[in-house]
Amino acid sequence: MLVVENxxxxxxxTIFFQRLSVILTDTLFIYAVHECCRCINGKRAAKDILxxxxxxxxxxxxxxxxxxIVDHIHFQYNGFLFGLMLLxxxxxxxxxxxxxxxxxxxxxxxxxxxxxxxxxxxxxLLRSYCFTANNADGSLKWRSFSFLHVTLLxxxxxxxxxxxxxxxxxxxxxxxxxxxxxxxxxGLCHAYWAPNFWALYNAMxxxxxxxxxxxxxxxxxxxxxxxxTGGLVQEFQHTVLPSVTPLATLICTFIAILxxxxxLWFKPQGPRGFLQCLxxxxxxxxxxxxxxxxxxxxxxxxPLSLLSVQRAxxxxxxxxxxxxxxxxxxxxxxxxxxxxxxxxxxxxxxxxSFSSLKSLFRREKPLLTWxxxxxxxxxxxxxxxxxxxxxxxPWKRHFPFVPLLLTSVYCALxxxxxxxxxxxxxxxxxxxxxxxxx
Amino acid sequence: xxxxxxMTITVLLALTVRWAVSLGSYSGAGKxxxxxxxxxxxxxxxxxxxxxxxxxxxxxxxxNLLYWGLDYPPLTAYHSFVCAxxxxxxxxxxxxxxTSRGYESQPHKLFMRTTVFVADLLVYIPxxxxxxxxxxxxxxxxxxxxxxxxxxxxGLILIDHGHFQYNSVSLGLALWAVLCLSHDWDxxxxxxxxxxxNYKQMELYHSLPFFCYLLGxxxxxxxxxxxxxxxxKLAGTVLxxxxxxxxxFGTDVEQIMQVLRRLFPIDRGLFEDKVANIWxxxxxxxxxKNVISPRTQLKLSFAVTFLSLLPACIKLxxxxxxxxxxxxxxxxxxxxxxxxxxxxxxxxxxxxVPVCLIIxxxxxxxxxxxLVSTFSLLPLLLKDELLLPYAVTTxxxxxxxxxxxxxxxxxxxEDLQLKAFSLSLKGYVxxxxxxxxxxxxxxLLSLSLMAVLSVLSAAVPPPQHLPDLFPVAVAVxxxxxxxxxxxxxxxxxxxxxxxxxxxKIS
Numbered sequence: 001m002l003v004v005e006n007x008x009x010x011x012x013x014t015i016f017f018q019r020l021s022v023i024l025t026d027t028l029f030i031y032a033v034h035e036c037c038r039c040i041n042g043k044r045a046a047k048d049i050l051x052x053x054x055x056x057x058x059x060x061x062x063x064x065x066x067x068x069i070v071d072h073i074h075f076q077y078n079g080f081l082f083g084l085m086l087l088x089x090x091x092x093x094x095x096x097x098x099x100x101x102x103x104x105x106x107x108x109x110x111x112x113x114x115x116x117x118x119x120x121x122x123x124x125l126l127r128s129y130c131f132t133a134n135n136a137d138g139s140l141k142w143r144s145f146s147f148l149h150v151t152l153l154x155x156x157x158x159x160x161x162x163x164x165x166x167x168x169x170x171x172x173x174x175x176x177x178x179x180x181x182x183x184x185x186x187g188l189c190h191a192y193w194a195p196n197f198w199a200l201y202n203a204m205x206x207x208x209x210x211x212x213x214x215x216x217x218x219x220x221x222x223x224x225x226x227x228x229t230g231g232l233v234q235e236f237q238h239t240v241l242p243s244v245t246p247l248a249t250l251i252c253t254f255i256a257i258l259x260x261x262x263x264l265w266f267k268p269q270g271p272r273g274f275l276q277c278l279x280x281x282x283x284x285x286x287x288x289x290x291x292x293x294x295x296x297x298x299x300x301x302x303p304l305s306l307l308s309v310q311r312a313x314x315x316x317x318x319x320x321x322x323x324x325x326x327x328x329x330x331x332x333x334x335x336x337x338x339x340x341x342x343x344x345x346x347x348x349x350x351x352x353s354f355s356s357l358k359s360l361f362r363r364e365k366p367l368l369t370w371x372x373x374x375x376x377x378x379x380x381x382x383x384x385x386x387x388x389x390x391x392x393x394p395w396k397r398h399f400p401f402v403p404l405l406l407t408s409v410y411c412a413l414x415x416x417x418x419x420x421x422x423x424x425x426x427x428x429x430x431x432x433x434x435x436x437x438x
Numbered sequence: 439x440x441x442x443x444x445m446t447i448t449v450l451l452a453l454t455v456r457w458a459v460s461l462g463s464y465s466g467a468g469k470x471x472x473x474x475x476x477x478x479x480x481x482x483x484x485x486x487x488x489x490x491x492x493x494x495x496x497x498x499x500x501x502n503l504l505y506w507g508l509d510y511p512p513l514t515a516y517h518s519f520v521c522a523x524x525x526x527x528x529x530x531x532x533x534x535x536x537t538s539r540g541y542e543s544q545p546h547k548l549f550m551r552t553t554v555f556v557a558d559l560l561v562y563i564p565x566x567x568x569x570x571x572x573x574x575x576x577x578x579x580x581x582x583x584x585x586x587x588x589x590x591x592x593g594l595i596l597i598d599h600g601h602f603q604y605n606s607v608s609l610g611l612a613l614w615a616v617l618c619l620s621h622d623w624d625x626x627x628x629x630x631x632x633x634x635x636n637y638k639q640m641e642l643y644h645s646l647p648f649f650c651y652l653l654g655x656x657x658x659x660x661x662x663x664x665x666x667x668x669x670x671k672l673a674g675t676v677l678x679x680x681x682x683x684x685x686x687f688g689t690d691v692e693q694i695m696q697v698l699r700r701l702f703p704i705d706r707g708l709f710e711d712k713v714a715n716i717w718x719x720x721x722x723x724x725x726x727k728n729v730i731s732p733r734t735q736l737k738l739s740f741a742v743t744f745l746s747l748l749p750a751c752i753k754l755x756x757x758x759x760x761x762x763x764x765x766x767x768x769x770x771x772x773x774x775x776x777x778x779x780x781x782x783x784x785x786x787x788x789x790x791v792p793v794c795l796i797i798x799x800x801x802x803x804x805x806x807x808x809l810v811s812t813f814s815l816l817p818l819l820l821k822d823e824l825l826l827p828y829a830v831t832t833x834x835x836x837x838x839x840x841x842x843x844x845x846x847x848x849x850x851x852e853d854l855q856l857k858a859f860s861l862s863l864k865g866y867v868x869x870x871x872x873x874x875x876x877x878x879x880x881x882l883l884s885l886s887l888m889a890v891l892s893v894l895s896a897a898v899p900p901p902q903h904l905p906d907l908f909p910v911a912v913a914v915x916x917x918x919x920x921x922x923x924x925x926x927x928x929x930x931x932x933x934x935x936x937x938x939x940x941x942k943i944s
Contacts, residue, residue: 050439336548340457340555348450355443 022071022079029083033061035090036306039271053309056356060305061086065326065349066298069342074332078295081111082302088121089278089303093271097129097149102156109164112181116285116299119257120278123264125153128274187291188244192404194294195328195411196287198249201241203409208240249290256284263426272307276426279304283321283419294332297325297415304422308357315357316367317422320376323350324414327379331404339387375414382410444582445567452589455831456558456599460551463823464602470540474822476550476602477540478506479518480532486515487522488535491686495696500535509700512683513637517604521553554598554606562610563589569617569795576798583842587805588794590838592812592831597784600824605784608638609791615648616767616795620760624652624668625675632679639701643774643788647766650751654758703780704736712909713783714814714916715776716742722910739779746924747773750931761799762934767792769927776920783818786811800855800930801843806881807923809836813888814916816895817909825896849874849881858933884919891915 037054049055071079088103104121107114130153133144168177193199238244260280264273282300286292301322308318326346333342357367368376386403390396466474485494485501485508494515497503508515525532532538532546570585598606611634618627631648635641652672659665687693709718717739730738747770754766771789775781790811797804812832819828839845850873860873895908 050444336545337461341454344450344454344457348447348454351443351446351450355439355447359439 018075019072022075022077025077025080026071026083029079029086030062032083032086032090033058036061036086036093039090039093040306040309050356051359053360056360057305057309059356060308060353061302063349063352064298064302064305065345066295066301066329068345069326069329069333070295070298073338073341076295078298081107081114082298084110085114085117086302086306089271089275089306092124092274097125098152098156101125101153102160105157105160109160113296113299116289116296117278117281119261120264120274120281123261124268124274124277127265127268128270129153183291188249190291190293192294192331193408193412194286194292194296195324195408195415196289196292197252197412197416198244198288198292199408199412200416201244202238203405203412205238205241212240246290249288252288253285256288257281259423259427260284272310275303275307276422279307280419280423280426283415283422287416287419294328297321297328301325309360312361312364312367313425314422315361316372317418317425319353319357319367320372320414320421321418322353323376323379324411324418326350327383328407328411328415330383331407343383372417375417379410382406441578441582444579445571445585448582448586448589449563449567451586452563453555453559455590455834456555456595457551459595459599459824459827459831460555462600462827464547464550464600465822467823468542472505473540474602479602479604480541480546480550481506481539482508482515482518483522483525484533484535484538486519487526487533492693495693495700503700505539507700509703511636511639511697511701512687513633514604517557517607517637524553525549550602551599554602554604557604558598558606558610562594562606562613565610565613565617566794569613572617572620573798580798580842583838584798587797587835587839587842590831590835591790591794591808592828592835593787593790593808593815595831596812596815596819596824596827597787600827601784601818601822603784605638605787608634608641609787611637612641612644613791613795616764619648619651619763624655625671628652628672628675629679632676633683636680636683640785640788643771643778643785644767644792646747646751646770647754647763650754650766651758651763654755657755658758709781711783712817712906712913713781714786714913714920715778715781716917716921717777719914719917722914736779739777743773743777746777750928753931753934759934762931764792764795765927765931765934768796769924769931772920772924772927776917776924783815786814797839798843800853801839802845802848802877802881803854803923803926805836805839805843805845806884807919809885809888810916810919810923813892814912814920816892816912820895829892846878846881849877855930855934859929862933887915 037058040054040057067079067082070076084103084107088100088107091097091100091103101121104114104118108118130146130149131141131144132146132149133141165174165177168174188198189202193202257280260277264277268274279300282296282303286296286300289296301318304314304318304321307314309315326349330342330346333339361367386407390403395402464474464476466472466477489498489500493501495503495508497507501507522533528549529545532541532549566585566588570581570588573581573584576584594605594609597603611630615627615631615634618624618630628648631641631644635645653669656665656669656672659668661669684694687697709715709721712718750766750769754762768789771792775785775789790808793804793807793811797808809832812828812835816828819825854877891908891912895912898908900907
């Protein structure tokens with residue numbers, strides 16, 4: 001199993017060992033969930049354990065469909081990493097800042113995708129830890145800057161980085177490491193488009209191309225034959241809309257993150273504000289990032305679970321994001337034996353999340369509007385079409401990418417809607433709080 | 439949370455576990471020339487689709503009865519025919535006469551597993567849900583927990599979706615029958631039970647309680663009036679159901695005799711393989727098969743079986759009650775399993791499903807029995823390479839029962855329905871004070887023993903001169919447990935008094 005030349009080595013013992021290793025590392029995730037549940041204040045003290053927010057949160061995190069599918073079937077170690085992230089969030093909620101910072105630094109050096117949420121951590125630590133006090137009206141007290149805290153944080157980050165990158169720095173291989181970590185030659189979208197803004201952009205480009213060809217605005221010979229949806233991971237140019245460069249995506253992401261970061265800086269509302277900023281950073285990076293994997297949606301869904309059991313508005317947004325985000329993971333499992341598993345697990349999670357959150361916020365107005373409900377229900381016919389009807393039609397040979405395209409674009413609508421709704425709710429909440437204070 | 443959403447989640451969980459077990463190995467996978475039960479079912483699809491009905495049960499040039507001949511009643515054959523019809527639409531190679539022998543492929547496995555899954559979903563699972571919803575004197579949460587524990591019972595999942603059989607159809611139909619009887623729809627219940635009987639002849643284990651209960655009901659109504667009418671109606675219903683199932687065989691006596699000969703292979707001996715019943719366990723000490731002639735073996739096993747189930751049946755006829763009926767189902771089936779002829783280890787499922795029905799009345803003993811019954815299947819599961827599903831589903835089931843019923847706290851004499859019995863043993867009152875603790879310790883001891891034997895069977899190769907050490911050990915240990923359970927269930931039935939209605943709602 002450990003011999004380098006043995007590519008595709010898959011004996012039963014190897015598979016068993018690897019699967020078991022994922023399960024065992026998940027114990028960290030379980031511990032992190034336990035710590036997060038402790039941070040939730042159970043204002044709605046229910047007698048029935050099934051109705052307690054902590055129980056609901058525990059189930060939403062431990063039985064998260066996306067995590068189960070990606071970790072234990074598709075095979076990755078995200079449970080362990082999300083355990084680290086949730087543990088660092090819990091530590092920050094418990095005001096144990098240095099531990100939180102250490103855990104996040106370690107996490108960053110495990111998987112650099114967590115750089116999506118680094119701004120939230122950075123600003124929050126700077127604002128709430130390095131500046132130790134606020135003025136009476138909540139604004140920043142510049143004089144309370146603590147050099148000690150800054151030094152400690154810097155020391156932690158440097159230490160962890162040295163431990164992680166040290167050997168490669170000594171060997172002079174740092175540029176190679178960086179180029180492996182951030183492969184910008186891989187194209188705007190993955191083989192299967194993650195349901196973000198660029199998926200909509202690509203779809204729009206394709207639609208305009210077809211329209212243009214039909215109306216003879218475009219010359220058919222000048223368009224490259226290869227399709228971005230062919231399933232290959234390469235760089236392609238857009239035909240009608242302007243092509244997108246890595247720099248452009250970086251700028252878009254930066255602009256998208258800015259409002260939430262500003263909110264966190266000017267009016268930190270403690271751990272809850274930090275969580276909101278974290279989710280928004282993750283979602284914004286997901287929306288505009290370069291070569292985003294659809295699995296990155298989990299980065300937004302899991303922290304949002306923590307918010308969803310506390311406020312009805314967040315619960316509504318969570319239901320939309322989780323359902324569409326999880327649905328967009330379906331193409332990861334494409335073999336026939338896995339079809340019932342993914343449908344059953346998805347139904348299990350969806351039924352549970354809807355019924356538990358509905359019963360938790362029973363006394364408030366319904367969590368979803370009728371339009372949102374219709375959108376989510378339409379996922380069922382979409383799934384039936386993509387998995388059952390389409391393979392039996394003659395189009396399968398000529399347009400094999402159509403199910404992927406449909407899934408991606410439909411989910412992108414849902415994810416974008418959830419992102420905008422969350423942003424608006426965070427921004428309007430701040431202004432209303434400011435008005436209350438004045 | 440609402441009852442319906444909780445029940446939906448329970449069903450989805452049960453379905454997920456079933457499909458996950460389906461992904462594993464099946465009986466006889468990759469083992470020519472005979473393969474296993476999976477190949478048998480595929481072969482029956484081939485036979486029923488390609489040959490006329492007259493040849494299904496006969497030894498002809500096209501139908502070699504020595505290669506997995508049909509040995510279940512006609513309904514199984516019809517079910518195989520329907521599956522074969524669908525198989526033909528997808529890939530004719532799967533059921534082509536002669537050439538499809540030993541056919542194994544991933545798509546075919548998917549198809550076969552789907553047929554079991556669909557049968558389970560259509561027959562067994564709705565019966566369990568409706569049964570749990572119709573339980574009296576239980577809260578909504580308890581109803582859902584009962585459904586969860588019943589649906590997570592590992593034995594049925596591992597045999598049906600792992601080893602590969604269709605027990606969920608016959609057991610589901612029997613469950614529908616019990617459900618109908620509990621609502622006093624006697625005729626409908628009889629029809630359902632006849633269908634179950636015509637699907638698998640092993641349901642005869644349950645036939646005596648059904649007969650005695652309905653007879654008792656007729657007696658209660660008075661044999662001169664309504665009782666006689668009911669008796670006549672029931673007899674008529676049974677005859678019509680049987681006739682409907684056997685219709686395609688017509689009135690040809692030769693056909694019917696041949697089918698019966700296939701269903702009841704009397705010349706196959708007292709037991710085959712290692713099974714957790716009394717004859718196999720006794721043969722460790724005395725080789726019964728060599729001591730007594732086959733005819734005497736048959737007579738002996740019948741005599742002992744009937745002697746052991748007589749008390750419960752008489753009581754049921756004299757005092758027909760739904761509770762007595764359910765307990766009688768358990769004890770009669772257990773008597774048959776322990777003492778009857780040519781018993782397979784899978785027949786323990788016929789005892790387990792009735793035990794599932796009384797799980798909310800005696801959760802502790804029911805859970806214990808169900809765990810032992812799953813454990814008794816271990817040698818079979820190891821042969822089919824289903825160790826991992828066994829090792830996961832059994833602790834999961836135990837955890838579900840512990841969480842739903844907190845069984846370790848319900849071990850007092852009253853909880854075990856032994857109050858009446860203990861009162862009649864006035865001399866031993868002092869012993870009964872520590873009864874709960876003794877029972878709890880015995881349970882934990884038994885669990886440890888089963889766990890150790892499981893690990894040993896799976897991990898340690900047996901010594902050279904005793905190659906069957908572990909299967910025999912499993913069988914003997916299970917048999918001892920089953921004997922004790924038989925005594926326990928009979929005690930509960932016989933000491934059950936009429937005044938149970940005054941017990942306060944728990």
